[in-house]
Amino acid sequence: MIRGPITNRSRILLGIASFFVLLVGYAFMSHRAHVENPRNKTIPNATQLQEGWYNIWAGENGIDLWADVKASAARLSLGVGSGVLAAFVIGLAMGCFPLVEAVLMPPISFFAKIPPTAMLAVYFVFFGVTGMQIFIALIAFGIFPTLAQAIAQAAQKDVDDHTLYKSYTLGATDFEVVWEVVIPQILPRIIENARLQIGPAMVFLVAAEFALADQGFGYTLRMQSRLQNMNIVYTYLALLGITGLTLDWLLIQLRRRTCPWFGD
Structure with a gap:
C-alpha cells in the first residue's frame, strides 16, 4: 500500500539493517582487496x-583534529x-509582495542554476583567496537561491488568502500580518528547507577547504588522500557523516x- 504506515520499531530496525548491509559489503570488498594485496x-x-x-586522536601524521573541527565549524x-x-x-519579501518577487525572482532563479563551485573564480575576485570571507561567501551564496525560492513558495502556497483577508479586516498592518x-505558518517549512541545505552546505565547505584552506576537514582530506592514507580519509568522512x-x-x-x- 502506498504510504502505508510502519511502526517506529520497524523503522529503527530497518535503518540499522541498512547500515549493517553497507558494513558487510565494505568488509567483503576490503577482504578481497587484501587477499590480492596484503599491503593494500x-x-x-x-x-x-x-x-x-x-593516528587522528594522537595527532600523528600532521593531523590536528580539534583545529580542523574548530575551523570547519566556524566556517x-x-x-x-x-x-x-x-x-x-x-524569500519572505518575495512571497508576500508580488512587486519584490517580480524584481528579484528572475536573477535569483538564474543564479540558482549555476553551480557555486563553478563561480570560485568570481568569489576570488570579490572576496580574495585567504581569510574567512571566501568560505562564508561560497556556502551562503550556495544555499541562498534555492532556499529563498522555497521560502517564497511556502509564503505563497501555505498561507490561505482568507486568513490574510481576515487579518486586514481586523485592522492589522502589513508588518503585523507578516509577523x-x-x-x-511557514516556520516549519523554513526549518525543513534549511535542514535540507545542510548537505549542500557541507559540500561547498569541503570543496572550498580542499582548494584553499590550511586547516579544516577539506584540507586534511586533501593532504591525506595525497599520501594515500585512506584509513584517515574514511575516518574523516565518517565524522562528516555523523556531523x-x-x-x-x-x-x-x-x-x-x-x-x-x-507533525512529522
Whole structure:
C-alpha cells in the first residue's frame, strides 16, 4: 500500500539493517582487496581503520583534529547562518509582495542554476583567496537561491488568502500580518528547507577547504588522500557523516518543539 504506515520499531530496525548491509559489503570488498594485496591501503581493513583512529586522536601524521573541527565549524556556522538569514528575508519579501518577487525572482532563479563551485573564480575576485570571507561567501551564496525560492513558495502556497483577508479586516498592518500570520505558518517549512541545505552546505565547505584552506576537514582530506592514507580519509568522512546526521536531528527537534502542530 502506498504510504502505508510502519511502526517506529520497524523503522529503527530497518535503518540499522541498512547500515549493517553497507558494513558487510565494505568488509567483503576490503577482504578481497587484501587477499590480492596484503599491503593494500585503498580499502583499509578493520586493523588499518583502527590505526587511522589512533593516528587522528594522537595527532600523528600532521593531523590536528580539534583545529580542523574548530575551523570547519566556524566556517559552516557563519556560512549557513548568513545564507539562511538572507534567504529568510528575501524569500519572505518575495512571497508576500508580488512587486519584490517580480524584481528579484528572475536573477535569483538564474543564479540558482549555476553551480557555486563553478563561480570560485568570481568569489576570488570579490572576496580574495585567504581569510574567512571566501568560505562564508561560497556556502551562503550556495544555499541562498534555492532556499529563498522555497521560502517564497511556502509564503505563497501555505498561507490561505482568507486568513490574510481576515487579518486586514481586523485592522492589522502589513508588518503585523507578516509577523503574526505568515511567519508562524511557514516556520516549519523554513526549518525543513534549511535542514535540507545542510548537505549542500557541507559540500561547498569541503570543496572550498580542499582548494584553499590550511586547516579544516577539506584540507586534511586533501593532504591525506595525497599520501594515500585512506584509513584517515574514511575516518574523516565518517565524522562528516555523523556531523551531518547530528545537525539534521537537531533541526528536526527544533521543528517539533517550535511547531508541534506540523507533525512529522
